[in-house]
Amino acid sequence: MTAARPPLVLASASPRRLDLLARIGVVPDRVLPTDIDETPRKEELPRQLAARLAASKAAAAVALEPEALVLAADTVVGLGRRILGKPADAAEARRFLTLLSGRRHHVYTGVALRAPDGTLRTRLVDTALAFQRLTEAQVEDFVASGEWQGVAGGYQIQKRAEVFVRFLSGSHSNVVGLPLFETAQLLRGVGWLRP
Template identity: 40%
Template sequence: MLYLASQSPRRRELLGQLGANFSILDVDVEEVPFPEEAPIDYVQRVARDKALAGWEHLTREAQADALVIASDTEVVLDRRVFGKPKDADDAVDMLQALSGHTHEVISAVCMVSGKREEGDVSISRVRFAALSEPEINAYVATGEPFGKAGAYAIQGRGATLIEHLEGSYSGVMGLPLFETARLLRSFGVAV
């Protein structure tokens, strides 16, 4: 049985696009970078921590034959990791920093079973248009930036902020489908 260790409706939607049957595990993992931790290492660690937390939950319930997949996605500009905004002011600050710049979106996926653990990572480059203060405030007022790394949603109104995308659209959304499908196949899951 396949389980997705995620609270994200976007990840559920994306994994569903692959046609795999899965159930949801609600895991809570601390998402704070270690001092001097490289952004890619941080994102991979959090994805792994989520998968392992899901696996530990299942093994307590005697489901040792299960597979658990988890992901983490972060926006990075000049080695600064932009998590989810705490409030409207934080969202405005993030969008102002991203305005007119190209940033990276790192999306890591990790899969664990009783016998092995594997992960993969997708790195996309996203260029924001130069945004005015009224544009930023109007976008934040929609509520869409909340709960989203970097304070925007590429699959929503946030798409209007983006001049150029190089990489994985699904990775920017929160689950890189190419890497995810490759991992699922390697664990014997049909997609």
Template identity: 40%
Template sequence: MKLHTKHSFILASESPRRKEIFSRLNIPFGVQPANIDEKVEGSYTPEDLAIKIANLKAIAIAEINPDAVVIGADTTVRIGKLLLSKPTNKEEAKQFLKLLSGRVHNVITGVSIRGAGISLAFAESTLVKFYELSDEQIDAYVESGDSLDKAGGYGIQTMSGLFVEKIQGDYNNVVGLPISRLFQTLLQLQLIEISKGVN
């Protein structure tokens, strides 16, 4: 299946994981991190918070690229009533993983689409259950340095995927971008089209 678009796309993210996932659409796009302050005042549901930050990222880049379609995204992890973003240091990463050990948590990614007269956002949620983790497993993973740039302190696509007992929902959403839902949304908005024929 080939896709085509008349629009210029920009992914407002510095995440190599989001870049890799978005590239599966096989349409031209640029990458331009928003570098915004992600601290948001007020009380939000996890879904609304992820959408709020995704919107801030997309708006910041759309304002300086008015002719482009900008995609912003933000991922957070909810365990009980707690929201876990990116850990600030190794000790916090270990605390996050101890919280997740043996329990079900919710990975939520907000996605914002801005440009070409479009202003739309949605949130996708995936349930993830971890095995019981030993201190040895947690310490070894955190010492690898992999946990510090990832919401919840882990990346399902790396070695910490070995901690996952099961998931319910979109795997790519846990990695950082629910590409299937984004694909369907871009089709519905007619921002991308499926090429006809066999060329």
């Protein structure tokens, strides 16, 4: 007889993460968005921010669901040392796209899995991308679409911004919001998913 596996809680409000998990047959028992301060610390690099926020979200959810297996993630777009968060308005979305135009950038996702015994397993996934040089008309059309709202870096690769990508090295699902290979490995490592 095997012990019952703990309930899986996804500490995220992202519908993209739920969709990605469904692709690998994972349906969380509960979705528990966490409300933490996501402000970068002074001198904090994009990759450090992604890792810290994922662990912080997991810790916040565990406080509310101590008997659950908690999965948390955070995605950060980095251009060098610069963090491109969620644009506050159309002007900032336009500025982000202009910065990304013709340049290579990185998308970092921190993934944290906190077990009921307190064990924390983490992964940090880095995907490098380059956008083509964008014309002013492309930038204006994209901003008018509204797809920049509520997403890191101001774009969603699974939507119209995918046509801008001339180079991608790494995990495509990471850019969408959750690296599936690494997430599945974490869940297998604790016995929640079959090998």
